[in-house]
Amino acid sequence: MGRRHETVSFLSDYGTTDEFVGVVKSVIRSIAPHAAVIDLTHEIAPHDVRAGGLALARCIQYVAPGVVLAVVDPGVGTDRRAIAVEVAGGEGVLVGPDNGLLAPAVAMAGGADRAVALTDPEYHLPAPGATFAGRDVFAPAAAHLCNGVDLAELGEAVDPAGLLPGVLPLSRREGDAVVGEVLWVDRFGNCQLNVDPDEVDHLDEGVTLRWAGGRRLTRRAGAYAELKPGEVGLVVDSYGLLSVATDRGSAALELGLGPGDEVTLVPAGDGDGNGDAAGEPTGTVSPVQLRRSPGPS
């Protein structure tokens, strides 16, 4: 027997309009009644593996020890693997499809210790169709792990090095300019960039933001409420990355920015200078480094 777990942290693109989330939780409750399920979010855009992977990476340092269940799975029913990945010396196990969704979070958690493909049908529900692996494969696996079933019981061992990686754009320096990308637009319209505050230390407080739709003078600010009406700011967000923000308004709507959009930060007044990278290839990609902070005390 393996370690018992008390918590399943659950992320998906199921939405809450249908009963998918409720059914997955019902399956977990039936198999492992002692386990609490914490919903991270279920509003990942349908099939958006990248957005799901980023959201999971933002969550991972805060989730309670136990099982993480993540399902954004456009390849359901095909031969893409269903996997479970052990991290942090067994303190956590991530369960989901092997399509890159788990990879950023696994990296944030220090890398995979062990991994298996969920191939043993004994730990699946009998399924009338092949389209709801969350209910029939992933939820039972998560629940049995909570009950102390060892990872190795769930299926064939898999070399963690062979799991599908999640690749994300790196920011880059071009002269004085920093070229980055919008990783995430949150409910409030704040646009998280893949840019660490350190990367713009060479810029003064005044920074010109350029993107496909225009250019705008911005300034560094410590809080949204420091910004004046109509002003666009660069605020270090709660994950330690630069974000484009306005006060009580949506920077995304104001500027027309969305996930994946390229942005360039240049010194104010340097709008036509060496930072203009439009049309150039982005170069290498690699997992973005979300700044890590210590866990809850």
Place this chain on the structure above:
Amino acid sequence: MGRRHETVSFLSDYGTTDEFVGVVKSVIRSIAPHAAVIDLTHEIAPHDVRAGGLALARCIQYVAPGVVLAVVDPGVGTDRRAIAVEVAGGEGVLVGPDNGLLAPAVAMAGGADRAVALTDPEYHLPAPGATFAGRDVFAPAAAHLCNGVDLAELGEAVDPAGLLPGVLPLSRREGDAVVGEVLWVDRFGNCQLNVDPDEVDHLDEGVTLRWAGGRRLTRRAGAYAELKPGEVGLVVDSYGLLSVATDRGSAALELGLGPGDEVTLVPAGDGDGNGDAAGEPTGTVSPVQLRRSPGPS
């Protein structure tokens, strides 16, 4: 005293924009702190008893033993009855309005053993108005049941045969054609039909789908991802029923299909033949048979 229950599985049309769901859970927590509440969904369209009944029927074989609380209740405050229905030898009790909402799930669970109307005010909350029975009548009943209060304590016995049935359209065969109806469109745009895969065994892999808005060649597929871009497929969904689907796109949007729409499946190339049922009456209605699979192991 009756059997104690540990879980309340909760479905409604309350949405999550308001605090209705939270207040119902608060009432349950206050009366029966040991009970866990599992949200099935709260996004049933307001007052859509048919959609709520279908969603509950899809869930019922997966819910944990205990109480099912379901509220889609356009007649709240009138003389429609509030009921509790015991099923499966007391392993489950369904609580909700007597308007057909519970009927399909009760049938799926093997039929009613006992039923009562929730008429004893001792088990209600004192209410400033008559519009929130979920909070004032149904939630307290669910919670008291969890505490081991016997069904018979909650109010007057009701003959289960007198409960309002939930009637749903049956598919029918007309020559080689199968005439069915869209039961449900899920978040991903898949359209569940009231058609069992067995019913189209006489058709080849190529099937023409006809509906009020047009006709389209489709083919049977085992998984969404087997479909090519632009192709419309017939996939056995996770409840064992045929669904109209596309890969990573919304079949509902692509074809303009919605719940209640009639569809006809005919052999490919037989588009103008004996399967054309447009304009004909649908005939008898009866509870649809959702294919049942064993519960979680």
Place this chain on the structure above:
Amino acid sequence: MGRRHETVSFLSDYGTTDEFVGVVKSVIRSIAPHAAVIDLTHEIAPHDVRAGGLALARCIQYVAPGVVLAVVDPGVGTDRRAIAVEVAGGEGVLVGPDNGLLAPAVAMAGGADRAVALTDPEYHLPAPGATFAGRDVFAPAAAHLCNGVDLAELGEAVDPAGLLPGVLPLSRREGDAVVGEVLWVDRFGNCQLNVDPDEVDHLDEGVTLRWAGGRRLTRRAGAYAELKPGEVGLVVDSYGLLSVATDRGSAALELGLGPGDEVTLVPAGDGDGNGDAAGEPTGTVSPVQLRRSPGPS
């Protein structure tokens, strides 16, 4: 040590599109695994402190004993205080920003016994940025309170009399007319007014409703389903206040009413009489009295 708590009732404007709610719950789960979190709602419009305060006031008499966590916090990262307020002899503690959000609920719960500012960094999470106090300040405070940490440990004592009040418009009588305001439009389109049924006792069953967009004959009704198609009714809602409603339709859409809109109720046929208060100042504001009913039995 203080009293241990078992429940955190959680309201915010975080929405569920992002993982904010899930992260807050993860933090609570990590610090106080025994505590259950009940979501009241997270769909308060972004930064709408008034709407959040009203929703919390509607909930407060139903929430389970324990901690109430409420976050609608446009001033996050500024010097607005983070506070915890003890009520009901220690049976409840409300945690949130000192911006008026908690005030109506505190008043409903009988007023503040003690209050502190959450200034002790020992009970915060280390934060990469200053924008997510829900995660870094409020959630840890709520969780430590559940663990029995006394309120006084969390920071400097604050005089409850100095907390920011939540002011809400009072209805007023002008001759036979009652001038009120829409407090809340719920999912079903019902418009709750700040008008107690007693205030319209002098009016007959037929009442003319006037607002900026027009006038309409209404009548008092005991339940939505008593109203005829197209008829607009005045129904005592589940909080004991008058609401403008239609049967199975949205009164808000039908009449073009939204939160904050002024409405005037006058005797039917008295449409042009002494109740016409358009253009006049509203006069004094003060906490609205939501009618209180006994808690769950």
